[in-house]
Amino acid sequence: MELLVAIGIGTLTAAGVYLLLRERTFSVLLGLTLLSYAVNLFVFATGRLQVGAAPRIQPGVETYADPLAQALVLTAIVISFAMTAFTVVLAIAARHRLDDDRASPSAEQDDA
Amino acid sequence: MLPLLWLSRRGPRDLAPWLAAAADAAGLVLLLQFAPRVFAGEVIAWRMDWVASLGLALSFRLDGLAFLFALLILLIGLLVILYARYYLSEESRLDRFFFLLMLFTGAMLGIVLSGNLLLMFVFWELTSISSFLLIGYKSGKTEAREGARVALAVTGGGGLALLAGVLLLGHVAGSFELDAVLASGEAVKQSALYLPILALVLAGAFTKSAQFPFHFWLPGAMAAPTPVSAYLHSATMVKAGVFLLARLYPVLAGPDAWFFTLTAVGVVTLTFGAYQAIFRHDLKSLLAYSTVSHLGLITLLLGIGTPLGAVAALFHVINHATFKASLFMAAGIIDHETGTRDMRRINGLWRYMPYTGLLAAVAAAAMAGVPLVNGFLSKELFFGEALMLERGGGLQWILPLIAVLGGVFSVAYSLRFIHDVFFLDRPLDVERTPHEPPVWMRIPVEVLVAACLLVGVLPSFTVQPLLEASAAATVGGPAPEFSLRLWHGVNVPLVMSAIALGGGVLLYFLLQYGLDLHTHVQSRNTAKRLFDRTIVALSTAAARLTQRAYAGGLTSGVLALILAASFAGLFPFLRGKGAIGSLATAPVEPMALVVFALMCVSALGSVFVHRQRLIAVIVVSVVGLTVALAFVYFSAPDLALTQISVEVVTILLLLLALYYLPQEAPPERAVNRALRDFFLGCLAGGGVGWLTWAMLTRPHDSISGYFIANSVPQGGGTNVVNVILVDFRGFDTYGEITVIGIAALGIAAMLGGVKLPWRQADEAGRSWAPEAAHLPLALLVRLLLPLALLVSAFLFLRGHNDPGGGFIAGLVTAVALILLYLGAGLEWTRQRLAVNYRAVAAAGLLIAGATGLIAMLGFDLPFLTSAHGYVHWPVVGKVPLASAMGFDLGVYLTVVGAVMLALTRLGEAGLPFSAKRPEA
């Protein structure tokens, strides 16, 4: 099971990184999304994997899933979401001001 | 003094020079007061701490050597001020000029009077700066800028080397205070750092004093106004280098390295400079090369290392300063009167300015080493020392020869100066008729020339005590015996002088009439050109490097990061050990396998279809779904809920983005780029996967035990995750909603500033509808909305105890509202729901902050301290209530406001102007 999770996270990261290095901004955005999924799963996994544990404190239950790791992931998900939204709008604005939707649009003549 | 000069800007023209002169004279008087004590051998010191940690103190020290130089600086300074007043043209800003001149004088005095090596360095660099500003004074002219630039580069570079040398020296000596440094001479000479120190200090000294091979800046510096050349580049600043050598004489002089380096450099500079001077056509350029040569002579004398050599060096310092300054002034007079400095054009001036010519002739005679003038005496001493040299590994016979050769050259160029300008019988090629300069311009020259004569004829009355005191200070012991008489009898030095004189005259006339000097094409300043070419080569290389690096833009930045991170993360494992833990792994269930397979397939699939953007978005959303399923499977219901709702909004956002972006991307051409990225992806993915695996096979012990134990008793909720978010680690959440708020603000700002085009149809011809067309959908969403809001409220209220909470509730509300916009149309919704979402988000932030503040302001507890208890509602009964719910309310509002702000603005941005709401 753990191996599966590790492979899954690895695959997501690999796909994300590949897309990040593409020429077009939209592909970069997709890559960022995949990468954030991978990282969220990773942080979640730091709390170790519990299958079917209780979601809230109940009398009599001893083992719970690691709540701190979950809280961290929640924060991370929301922050990534805010960042993604921002970047999407930035990409749109850039595309329309620069008339070019490549991730590295050509620079002006005299940039140094 | 300096601020006064700045104020004088608006005053009468003469105010600045008079102020400057007054200050200078005051300094002179002050200095002379100390004379008797200094001559008696006393060292006068004053000290104030500045940065003790560095060893830098404001300490000043007056001994014989310092006195000599200070006297030179102040005396010649006074004369230069007077001269400059009349030399500078009417339009010049006198106040700025004298400000800079005084700044320089102060800095120069600082060098000679410093009692702390670091402090001396401070003043050293200040002289470089003020010299730079003075050379570039006529900043409109290209050669002034050129000269200033090269001067700054060379002296600045030398200065940096000197800094290193001084720091090392202080380290060996234990302190930067001169007294301590001078006393530690033996320690320095024995130390392993002696050679580096010597090399660095010499670099500083040689650059400042324009010794070979750093001489090339001095001719360029002649673009400065002549008073500046007379002061800085003959009498004072260039002497700073040899001053340093004299100052550090007790510490550095003696060993072979000192002897050979200094004598070699001195010899080369002496001859090279003198040789070049003969062929110059510009008056000042000739004088510049001559200065270089004479400084080489002084260096040589110091290098020889004998006490008498030191005396000779110091004597020549005085003499050179006096005659060179006066010659520069004379050159300035000629320039002022004729409008040119080119000796090919100025001939036979004797007819027009005989008196000036006489003065110049005397000074030139001093330069040449003619008897009865001071130059002769120091030359004699030089010849004498050259003959008596015992050191040198068998080559010492070269020195007298070089000495004579140098003498020959110096006679030749001195003669050139006088003869070519005043006596040569060629046509005069100038615009105006020259005549004698105003009296006040001549007086400084007269004073200096008089000094030359006086010292030349009566040396022991005028200069002896001064030389004794300074030589003693230099050598670090009692002064050697010497006698400065005009006539020592017919000895070898005298013969050498005679040969030099004769040879020089011969050489000159040969060149002038035999080879016709005027037609001589000036050799270009090769050293300077080499320097310039190096700088240019460096610049071009730098440009090429940086252009290539930056050309890749975003992708190369990400590439560098991924590479660095992969390397960093995997580096510890390169050293061998596996690092897989020993924990048993859980079994795999078939359902999980399916989800896993789906995740991987979709992830890889998105890579292949990323150019068909609509499909890619769908594939990515599938990946997100599998992630949510994973969360469910591994007992994280809160996370799953959040992931799904965030997923929905993200997909909506991406789809909206596709309205503004092309829906398909052209294929990328570079195959090896794809290969490289594939490899990198595998590297990164493999690395992260490896880390995950290593981590998951280890046991885990964390502080969450505390949270689990205290969630109910202290936090008042059974949903531990939520309690952590809004209570235990509420500060994190506070930061997180701030991020959301800022993002929304930024999105609003960006969309307010960019005009997006309104598209009627996409590339395939499918039309975009600005308004809702589908009636059933519109009805459905209108019915759905209250239901959705109810669900949100439910999720919100139960969040503390069951999966739910502010975020999720907020996202559900946002999604419902968006569906309303989508289904019922933008216009319809806007008319009924005129909400300022930005304000909602801001209110959320403020409410969250306020709940945290209650504890602070009311109970003097830290921010975000929570409380909880029970509330009795009439029908419902006892309801647990925690103050953290207020915080959660803030979270809720922020999320709703921010998401709605972003999406509605984005949706509206592409509409034609009339349909847009006026910006709030």
Next chain:
Amino acid sequence: MNQWIIAPVLLPAVVAGGLMLAGSVVTLRVQRVLGLLATAVLLAIALVLLDQAAGGSQGVYTLGHWRPPFGIALVLDRLSAVMLALTAALALCALVAAVAGGVDAQGRYFHALFQFQLMGLNGAFLTGDLFNLFVFFEVLLIASYCLLLTGSTPARLRAGLHYVVVNLVGSSLFLIAVGLLYAMTGTLNLADLAHKVPLLAAEDRLLVESAALLLLTVFGLKAALFPLLLWLPSAYSAAAAPVAALFAIMTKVGIYSIVRVYVTVFGPAAGEAAPGLGDWVVPAGLITVVWGALGALASRRLGSMAAHLTLMSAGTILSVAALTTGPAVSAALYYLLHSTLATALLFLVCGAVAERRGALGDRLQRAGAAQPVPLGIAFLLSVMLVVGIPPLSGFLGKAMLLQGSAAAPQAVAIWAVLLASSFVALIALARAGMTLFWAVRAAPAPPSRAGEMAAPMLLLAGMLALTVAAEPVKRFMDATAAQLGDVRSYSEAVLNAPGRP
């Protein structure tokens, strides 16, 4: 309970929230007044905190009244107090410049975003929790994205995209590193981490070392350490001058994080788990310095030159700070103070110059408009400050750095690089200065505009104070470095702070 400690985070937060709520209901004028007032008060608070921290003991603020390591703690020691004061002072100058230059009218919600930025910076400097550091990093990052993009000009959009995406990847890395550390030690609090890391078994240490190096990469990205510096020149030269001036502190956040996390968690006590900071950072820092110097020389625009000089100063600070000896760290801290202010000054002066040249902007070509004399003097002074020409604080800082690194094995390399790069910077700046101020169309120098020189004057005054009061400042930095290295007292203060239960 010392409520002052959280004030630097709460005050900007509340003001920003208020400004965001009001939107354009309040006029720009009112926004300006509010923003300037808030920043001035922030400076006062920071000075109060500095005074408190000078007493020598750490002030710990436990949020939510939960005892660390379970709750989040804010720690006020000398280092964080210094950084807070520096940020506030810089922010005030930058804001004055923004108002004077009308930059705040170029984009919307400038003042709110500015306050948010300050909130993020202050939070990052104060926090004693690794995940909280991540959160505040995100706050300050996103605020900086928005500030950079003020006005949404094409150059800013392009540079902004690069800056944003690179930092987003960096944030993901940050999460991986924090997650890894949590997985191995079970805690997020810095003091607690310092306790737990040395207790790990040998085979677990590899993972921790991996996390440490990842953290170094992330912080190095922020600090523009080689090879992660490609984003800086375009971003800083595209930004509006007051924004670029404020950004002078952003690289310092990265430097601060490296120093704080490494000295506290991965110090000598951590043993094998600690990667040798000096082995990695010193060479990287030196390469950064060289890169910055060459880039400055090659620049054809003034803004790009200033950005490369920022690179140089960041690399300089890191190369020496990474030696982690007392004299080295204290020298690096003094130089950090100085170079932040000096870089900001340079950006402001460059901005003012570029504005007057109209279409030529900040391209280094001749025959531009003549510049007013005070501006020329300011430029000369900033050159002296940045290059390190005596007698100003730049020289003092450089001398301290050279002396502080003298005992290290890499001393020769450090000295050579520092001195050579100063030389190159001198040439580049002198050339630029001559092109901008001397090779101009012959015209009488125009008078300087009101308010144009206000912020530069403030910065110059600050650096003059640094110069004259160099000794007390240096001694304070010595104490700061000593306190920083005393991890034991740090952990004791944090882990024994009052709180529930």
